[in-house]
Amino acid sequence: MPTTRKPRDVLHLNEQLCFSLYSTMHLLNRTYRPLLEKLGLTYPQYLAMLVLWEEDGVTVKALGERLLLDSGTLTPLLKRLESAGLVRRERDAADERLVRITLTPAGRALRARAECVPPAILAASGCTVEALQDLKEQVLTIRDQLSAHLEHEPSPPPAPKRRKAP
């Protein structure tokens, strides 16, 4: 008797599967909000700052690959960080297509004030670091699987290389 439980309504069970991730993300976001508000950041802006604190001067493209976001999301977000005085956006002199994002002194200084955020989130989660680390591994396994699936599936991947056939 392997998987012969009740043939539970698929559309009912499913609500519990992916919806748990969905709703947890929202609650996590609401937990971050009041903390990040003090820094004048939204959660996606905070993520961008994390990358910049690791590696200053990245291009928009590199930032997008790291965060899995495209320019349609990043361009306005970075403009807001710029007008908040945290970063500068400048074209690369060698390759004018690239826009490099560099931290201002205020942007670097914000790092110290951000250090109290992760411990606060950890406390709110009510978990040990080990438990969260373990959960992270499991979630990343699914993430990588979804990522691979998305790469192999897309209906019409432009396919051809160079030269078009007219």
Next chain:
Amino acid sequence: MPTTRKPRDVLHLNEQLCFSLYSTMHLLNRTYRPLLEKLGLTYPQYLAMLVLWEEDGVTVKALGERLLLDSGTLTPLLKRLESAGLVRRERDAADERLVRITLTPAGRALRARAECVPPAILAASGCTVEALQDLKEQVLTIRDQLSAHLEHEPSPPPAPKRRKAP
């Protein structure tokens, strides 16, 4: 020697903790998108339909409690479902404050076409039902913890009951 690993940069480690949930949610959403597109639904609309397929005639408030969303999100979403011909929005006769959402025949019929979605997502995740079920439990544990934390924390909870002191 308990937690005496490298005192890894908190702002680096953290990026991996919550960011894994954040990015997995987005990839999951991108996996759902092409499937739901065939049904003419977005993911949040799909969630709303899941609730309605379970319990027709719910109020906007009940829907919001189930999905953890407020009227600012639900009102326009439900209006779009209505103009797509899937639901009707009507004031409750007994209590005119309430708006009840009921399925149209087209809304009920869509359920059959939605049944192929969960299996497709399961396949894309590359996991067994058991593994996902287990992961769900862990995520929900954190969700409940965050939920409790959010209820007890909010800086100024309006506090007073009835009667104001002028």
Next chain:
DNA sequence: CCCAATTCTATTGCGCGCAATGGAATAGGG
């Protein structure tokens, strides 16, 4: 019964997330 407090939905404004489009700069085959 009356009036103030509460409940419930709608509206507005802002910030993502993403698809689609456009345009400037670079790279690479001929």
Next chain:
DNA sequence: CCCTATTCCATTGCGCGCAATAGAATTGGG
């Protein structure tokens, strides 16, 4: 060296998510 792909960023439009506000209906203390 051209001329065409390609790369990279910006822009537009739409749909959430959420805070804040407003307004109509209901409730409950006096």
